[in-house]
Amino acid sequence: MPLDGRARRVLPVGRHALLVEVATAEEAQALHAELLRRRDAGALPPVREIVPAARTVLLDGLADPRGLAAALPHWDVPPVAAADAPLVVLPVRYDGADLAEVAALWGMSEDEVVRVHSGIEFRVAFCGFAPGFGYLTGLPERLHVPRRATPRTSVPAGAVGLAGPYTGVYPRSSPGGWQIIGRTDAALWDPEREPAALLAPGTRVRFEERGRRP
Template sequence: MTAGGGVTVRRVGEAALLLEVADQERVAALYARLLAERADGTLGDLAEIVPAARTVLLDGVADPAALAGRLSGWIVTGSGPVEGPLVELPTVYDGPDLAEVAELWGVGTEEAVRRHSGIEYRVAFCGFAPGFGYLTGLPAELAVPRRATPRAAVPAGSVAVAGGYSAVYPGPSPGGWQLLGRTAVRLWDTGREPAALLAPGTRVRFVPVKGHEHA
């Protein structure tokens, strides 16, 4: 069924709904409203609210048909994202792709660092690997393509950009994002509660530091 404000509600299995919207701004607004209504107790029994690039998944829904009927009357605008805590990540900007990204931006490497670190990002959604947050905030003119050939191994803590997103690799893995630098902050730690440092709505700033300050 199709809801007002460009939202499409789809049934997923026995106890879940998938809400589809047109863009990331509407995802942020929808996610914020769902969190607020769950906190007020007006959504009923609901185990998980999981945002993605163009969707929000509601899992553990006691009565999917009834909730879908209610959501069909919602109007979602592009305002009202979740205001999460601010996380600052000390970052050494010495990545192997920094010069190439600076060239794509038409600037030198120092200016590229200034531009990337001068933005307050927001975690739009998580995916790809545990603790990996997709950070929005890059202006459209700073969007860059992924590498033509992905690397077989990207070190944990690598600070990267691809498309309109920034991110930090929480663990070593293959990857095709452009690497700008590195941080020693652990984004995923199973000995911590919660294990993931970044969650949807968390605000993120990259703070440039010298290599000897990287601990």
């Protein structure tokens, strides 16, 4: 079923950009996918960048955004077809410092947390915070967890964490308040690679267990 375009609000950003506000994260992902599809099919005016966020999509570098601004609220936007997106599998050692706390919040054992988390197919909704950091959706609402009351001053690169509805992987060492359940050796950001970011909006992600806490 197409998503309801009446919930979209299109705002001008300067002379050559539009910001589309939507009602839900799911619609933001679906609208981003539809914009990419139309761009690749030559059915979208030339645009330099299409940047999704939690509940917005920014279109930058439009020569004349007025026509698109008028049309966007009336588009039929289908839900995301997950199978059409590329899949990245990240090997993870589930030995995070907050694994026990997450198990308590989820009301299950640590082994069950590993089984559940590694059994979900996530999707990169948008990127931010640091180069290469993707906000991954897919956790059922009952498994959403709060950020730590006191953030850590340093979280190592490769740490796999949970916060609210999201899963994420720290691409470099930095402060952070996510609940850390594991770590991966995958390079999330490599300036020498093309593209530098391993995860892009729309990418499907699975975590593959490669070990647990001793």
